[in-house]
Amino acid sequence: MHSPTLLTLGLAAAFAPLAAAHTVFTTLFINDVNQGDGTCVRMAKQGNIATHPVNLNSDDVACGRNGNEAVAFTCPAPAGAKLTLLFRMWADGSQPGSIDPSHVGPMSIYLKQVSDMTTSSAAGPGWFKIWSEGYDTTARKWATEKLIANNGLLSINLPSGLPAGYYLARHEIITIQNVTNNKADPQFYVGCAQLFVQGTGSASIPKDKTVSIPGHLSASDPALIFNPYTQNPATYPSFGPAVFFPAAPDSGSGNKQPQQQTLTQTTGVIPQTCLLKNANWCGVEVPDYTNEATCWKSAENCWNQLDVCYNTAPPSGSKGCRIWQDQKCAVLQQACESRRFRGPENKGQKLDQAEVNSALPPGGIPQAVNAGQRGDQVPVPSAVGADGAGNEDGDGEEVVVDQDLGAAPPVSEPTTTTTTTAEVKTPSSSSTAEPVPTETESGEPEERGETTTAAATLSTTPTPTPTVNSCSGSRRYRRPRRHRRRRGMN
Numbered sequence: 001m002h003s004p005t006l007l008t009l010g011l012a013a014a015f016a017p018l019a020a021a022h023t024v025f026t027t028l029f030i031n032d033v034n035q036g037d038g039t040c041v042r043m044a045k046q047g048n049i050a051t052h053p054v055n056l057n058s059d060d061v062a063c064g065r066n067g068n069e070a071v072a073f074t075c076p077a078p079a080g081a082k083l084t085l086l087f088r089m090w091a092d093g094s095q096p097g098s099i100d101p102s103h104v105g106p107m108s109i110y111l112k113q114v115s116d117m118t119t120s121s122a123a124g125p126g127w128f129k130i131w132s133e134g135y136d137t138t139a140r141k142w143a144t145e146k147l148i149a150n151n152g153l154l155s156i157n158l159p160s161g162l163p164a165g166y167y168l169a170r171h172e173i174i175t176i177q178n179v180t181n182n183k184a185d186p187q188f189y190v191g192c193a194q195l196f197v198q199g200t201g202s203a204s205i206p207k208d209k210t211v212s213i214p215g216h217l218s219a220s221d222p223a224l225i226f227n228p229y230t231q232n233p234a235t236y237p238s239f240g241p242a243v244f245f246p247a248a249p250d251s252g253s254g255n256k257q258p259q260q261q262t263l264t265q266t267t268g269v270i271p272q273t274c275l276l277k278n279a280n281w282c283g284v285e286v287p288d289y290t291n292e293a294t295c296w297k298s299a300e301n302c303w304n305q306l307d308v309c310y311n312t313a314p315p316s317g318s319k320g321c322r323i324w325q326d327q328k329c330a331v332l333q334q335a336c337e338s339r340r341f342r343g344p345e346n347k348g349q350k351l352d353q354a355e356v357n358s359a360l361p362p363g364g365i366p367q368a369v370n371a372g373q374r375g376d377q378v379p380v381p382s383a384v385g386a387d388g389a390g391n392e393d394g395d396g397e398e399v400v401v402d403q404d405l406g407a408a409p410p411v412s413e414p415t416t417t418t419t420t421t422a423e424v425k426t427p428s429s430s431s432t433a434e435p436v437p438t439e440t441e442s443g444e445p446e447e448r449g450e451t452t453t454a455a456a457t458l459s460t461t462p463t464p465t466p467t468v469n470s471c472s473g474s475r476r477y478r479r480p481r482r483h484r485r486r487r488g489m490n
């Protein structure tokens with residue numbers, strides 16, 4: 001909070017639209033483990049509107065702006081895991097706040113099972129709501145006010161009986177403070193996380209429990225035209241689909257699932273070869289070098305990876321890029337300049353991931369809003385026989401099964417498509433000529449990898465240049481001139 005930082009923040013603010021900060025979901029925790037800012041999170045790419053509301057009737061209302069585009073990483077979550085979502089008024093956390101206190105309204109969490117994280121559409125059918133809250137008459141708070149009280153953190157337990165597979169987890173904040181002259185103007189803040197839910201089931205979600213988004217709400221819904229200033233919040237109506245919260249089968253009931261099998265995540269896996277991760281980018285070791293020419297070539301490789309890091313960094317920030325620059329590329333450059341032509345030094349050593357993540361708000365991670373909830377609304381989803389056939393129509397809800405594990409294929413299960421996508425490539429070893437950095441949009445990481453990133457350690461993060469809520473392309477580094485890449489940057 002002292003002068004240099006304040007000064008830089010002031011300068012940054014001069015270029016950023018100050019009044020524009022509303023709210024954005026930036027960071028996912030799974031069982032209290034911080035996955036890293038932006039990791040597995042679909043977020044608007046354009047920083048200056050990343051926190052803005054979206055239109056109810058556009059496809060953006062599914063997972064937000066750019067929400068139909070997958071990010072490279074999908075985070076594994078054990079069955080029934082506790083998810084925690086962090087919301088920020090400033091995507092990069094450069095200023096405090098989760099959502100403007102003037103904003104009041106309900107919050108909901110939805111899930112959608114997808115067959116292919118990279119190609120399945122976020123907008124469209126298949127969404128089911130696992131939780132929703134409007135006004136808490138006991139706490140006398142709107143859901144948004146409780147979010148603020150929890151420093152922007154919302155925790156929720158996944159249903160224990162979810163069929164294993166890929167899911168989009170979607171939040172929906174609706175704020176209804178803008179009511180003027182009979183004109184309701186609700187605002188919609190949405191975003192999604194990419195999950196691979198581990199579990200035992202291979203069934204699909206029953207279609208009759210799901211809705212299409214957009215289409216799940218109507219602008220004339222009483223909840224959307226509710227005036228929080230003239231109407232009694234205690235009478236705030238429910239809205240949208242009913243909650244569907246599938247429980248795990250009773251262990252003692254003998255009601256075993258006939259087609260129990262192990263599903264293995266094959267896409268979106270964070271490579272074990274990551275030395276450092278920023279959002280959905282990860283830096284990998286540069287090739288071995290033994291002479292001046294190859295030393296500089298490896299330095300070039302490092303800077304090239306850095307370009308990708310900055311170019312793909314979401315509005316939640318590029319701290320990891322900066323660390324990669326300072327602790328990897330600059331060090332390598334220095335080695336070449338000092339004619340230490342044997343390397344890389346400290347080959348394969350991971351950089352400090354905890355430094356990448358912004359400091360957590362104080363107060364710790366809250367308890368799940370649905371703690372203790374049992375899935376009593378509906379029968380176990382894997383028991384769907386009758387209407388489970390509803391997913392044959394090609395809207396893509398199949399479960400990807402990894403057959404390499406020798407798991408029994410779903411013989412007579414028409415709702416399950418068996419796809420062998422587990423083409424395991426050898427991770428780019430340092431002897432490879434040009435290891436390609438795993439980058440956003442590039443799809444399939446090479447290796448089944450670590451499930452978590454560094455824990456949310458509150459480290460004393462040095463504050464160099466704060467990353468700014470700005471449009472893309474604001475790279476804040478300069479390559480040494482003689483080694484600048486010749487071809488244009490993407």
Ligand SMILES: [Cu+2]
Binds near residue numbers: 021022023100103
């Ligand atoms: Cu707003």
